[in-house]
Amino acid sequence: MTEKNREDWIELAREITPTTTAWIDGPVASRSGATRATVNPATGAVLAEVAECDEHDVDAAVTTARRAFDAGGWATASPRERAAGLHRIAQRIEDGLDELALLDSLDAGKRIVDTRAIDAPGSAAILRWYAESLDKVYGEVAPTSAADLAVVTREPLGVVAAVVPWNYPLEMAIWKLAPALAAGNSVILKPSEDSPLSALRLAELAAEAGLPEGVLSVVPGAGPVVGQALGRHHDVDAVTFTGSTETARLFQVYAGQSNLKQVWPEAGGKSAVVVLDDVADLDLVADGVAAGIFTNTGQVCSATSRLVVQRGVADALIEKVVARANAITVGDPLDPATGMGPVVSERQAARVLSLMETGAAEAREVHGGGLVPGMPAPTYVRPQVLLGVDPAARIAQTEVFGPVLTVHVVDTVDEAVAVANGTPYALAAGLWTDGLTRAHSVARRLRAGTVSVNCVDALDVATPFGGFRGSGYGRDLSLHALDKFTGLKTTWIHHG
Structure with missing residues (x-):
């Protein structure tokens, strides 16, 4: 075009x-x-x-x-x-x-x-x-x-x-x-x-x-x-x-x-992105983590709104993710240079802002959040990254549907899986690792309809999209979606 x-x-x-x-x-x-x-x-x-x-x-x-x-x-x-x-x-x-x-x-x-x-x-x-x-x-x-x-x-x-x-x-x-x-x-x-x-x-x-x-x-x-x-x-x-x-x-x-x-x-969803300590290219991972939560102003049901990262790479990765969040240009959605537009309505903005305040009170360290000043409507919110949040805290369990990322530092793979699976939802998950064996074994343990390994929110019309538990059981896309809209009919002909 x-x-x-x-x-x-x-x-x-x-x-x-x-x-x-x-x-x-x-x-x-x-x-x-x-x-x-x-x-x-x-x-x-x-x-x-x-x-x-x-x-x-x-x-x-x-x-x-x-x-x-x-x-x-x-x-x-x-x-x-x-x-x-x-x-x-x-x-x-x-x-x-x-x-x-x-x-x-x-x-x-x-x-x-x-x-x-x-x-x-x-x-x-x-x-x-x-x-x-x-x-x-x-x-x-x-x-x-x-x-x-x-x-x-x-x-x-x-x-x-x-x-x-x-x-x-x-x-x-x-x-x-x-x-x-x-x-x-x-x-x-x-x-x-x-x-x-x-x-x-x-x-x-x-x-x-x-x-x-x-x-x-x-x-x-x-x-x-x-x-x-x-x-x-x-x-x-x-x-x-x-x-x-x-x-x-x-x-x-x-x-x-x-x-x-x-x-x-x-x-709904409250998806986690798990980052293991064998990843070498932290810039690539940071780009993926930021895209996973800040795309479409965080208004994505499968947004990876929880970063679960092993301690060995946590400090370096968090610094890069926060820098990317701070660098996002929030502005007019008709401007091709805009990195993030407004949320859909003033009502939704008020809900996001309320949850941002809740999250700030539950976090050890807060980066960003709040309304962007000087905008034509009170619907432009800044990306927020929350550090030191208890995985059981409200902000880590509630679907915000806005640009809010909670960060959870863990020591072991078992702990990472437990935190990732520890919400009422099971729609999607992300996983970053440089080990093929770890990719297969950890992905199998993540409870989600789609696990995106070393990529962000993998999606194609040829593959089914949907989840488990509180995320529902419907499947969109792929030939499997036809199952929802058809019924099986048996016609039995006896030849006598």
């Missing part, structure tokens, strides 16, 4: 008119007429007044989705026909990369260099990957007697509700939509109330690409209203959710209160 500077992006942003209506068989206002302001966290300015949906809009969306599914135009289309549809949506995303990147940057405060180079093109690539996978997924023939034929096939579940967070608005939506649509389901997308704009534009692009009416609905609104209505709806067959552990528990309750729908939660 042609390199753009801050002024170029600002000029392009002026040309964008965000979509503000819900999408239920086309663009519609909320039935109550209510709207909610979506705010640019970088400036505090209102970007748009977006339809504020409620349970009546959810009912309409579910009715529409069920009608589309029963009609069969998408659900019973051949894999190649659905693949072609996904490719067309991907092409619309690729044709509008600048617009979609700007919508996420403006709406969520994300760095434009990330949304333009990673999030938007990555979303199109995920759609294409699932499109290409569809004619490579086979059913089964069971081992029966000669008089019988038992065929096991995968069928779409029906109506899927996808509830996504604000930290990666477009890409998280695609993580859910791509496999759910590929499998033949009708999907109702509920974006975060803090960042709905790219999801609403995506609905328009999907319609332009020829996705049949009703196959994709987008219903913006408050989580306790729209999310709860989807979770409790008797005609929703599955909920796929990324967000907090507390909300994931609620969706399981809603399923029990309604139709026992499947719930696939990808929930």
